[in-house]
Amino acid sequence: MTHPAPTQIATRDLFRLDGRTILVSGGAGAVGTIVGKAILESGGDVVFLDLMPQMPEDKWRDVLASTEVSNAEARYQQLNVQDEATIMAAMDQIRTGLRRPIRGLVTCAAISGESDACDYSVSTFRQILDVNMTGTFLITRTVANEMHRANVTGSIVLIASISGHVSNRGINSSAYNASKAAVHQLARSFAAEWGHPQNTFPGSTKTETNPHPSTEPRRVYPPIRVNTLSPGHIDTPLSEAARVRGLTDEWANQNMLGRISQPEEYRAPVLFLLSEGSSYMTGADLRVDGGHCAW
Template sequence: MKEENVHATKFREAKASQGDPSTPVANLFRLDGRTVVVTGASGFLGTTVTESVLESGGDVICLDVLDKPTAPSWSAVEDAATKHNGRLWYYQCDMTDEEGVTKAFSALVTNLRYPIRGLVTCAGVSDNGPATEFPAESFRRLLDINVTGTFLVAQAVAKEVLKSGVTASMVFIASMSGYVSNKGVDTAGYNSSKAAVHQLSRSLAAEWGSRVGMPLIRVNSLSPGYIRTAATAEALQKPGMESQWTGDNMLYRLSTVDEFRAPILFLLGDGSSFMTGADLRVDGGHCAW
């Protein structure tokens, strides 16, 4: 295809995918008529995201390495599905297993009432230890889960979007640790993996936002600051860690998981229609000092 024809085609496609100024502001966060895939759905952030999507009118496909959800708040997720007339599915899936991801998607697409138009990748792990002693196997595991797992699920979602011909939005959960190092903890592997998630989101946004004939897929990342959860409780037991972490940001406190609902819904929904290849940092000002 000649270059001028490529540009003309992309111009038409871009016009067709732009935001609608007649959309009420209240609907810019709505996800009606969409199915959203959430990985790590049994985790502290995954359950919050799942419940939020259901409340916003979407259906949710939950993927997690666990056989069944173990989160204490899972009953609230199921209640949200009932209350908001949403559909909720849970599939066991190892996001690092290419064949397993393919099989999971083959099974899950058969029961959908709405096309898949969203992805939030909450699946991820952290590990720490002195770099002089940190095992290569542990380093590879961090990259495999946090980066390769994100890519494989994003790839599977993109294939479904191609089949259905709809637009979509992906949100990769990265971290402020992709920008800076964490004081008081040795997390070279984790930090490196989250920096890779930033670059992965930019690269996929470039590819899936400009390819002729492919439905627009916006890809952004979200970088949380420190979150007060059971996962950070152990680190906070270290003497002086609480005061250090809270003092390292401009709001002088740790975040709570509910504070990421609106940012994620914004990135998923039409309110962010002109946003792709970007990172939304929600860190209390930690990286802005």
């Protein structure tokens, strides 16, 4: 069963997200809050997910102002993407009172870290991979299961980074770079599994890592598209320390537009990937980096 192409959607509606709920992990962060507001303004209800118990009051007021543009609804839910039990408990809460089905996810939750590889604390290395890679895996598969249960199509945007493509010049961050390359590969793997049931050879083989293989044909669900967005350097509170060291000026010189980016410049790329405007796009990476990786 293939899903029909959405050819009847008016051009002006290609970026609209009405009639659906989109979850945004890391939703209290710099990029998460801005893209969440853009989704609200495009008609989608948004649940902001973050480790922080709540969003700072002034930020939340700003979010509520965005709900008025398209009569959308915003909610906030604390969770830790590293912990499957808290994700499941959070999903139980989110499910109650949802007025529109969950049909999208944007994963912004991540941490960064800087250390020379020879001196890297292994516990910090593991923590970065756990949040950025395993955390992305856990929240994404939970949301995909929700979509499968609701029998709806969906679109998932994993926020990766140029650091998944190239080593970040001027800053030694092997754990972060490796975690973002893993996010690219997670997206391709998810896209293959959830795009069409025939993408995977039937059954699987019993091994130590697969002790209970299924021999049943896989169930057929409406497709979920999965893509990554790879931002270049962004001007956020995270880059403040780099600015003090003069690194952000260096980064500005490393791309073709001669400046680092603003969080607002990721609104349109995220809306494009979430909406029917990108209906034939899955397993892809959208690099929005001022030409950083093209040099």
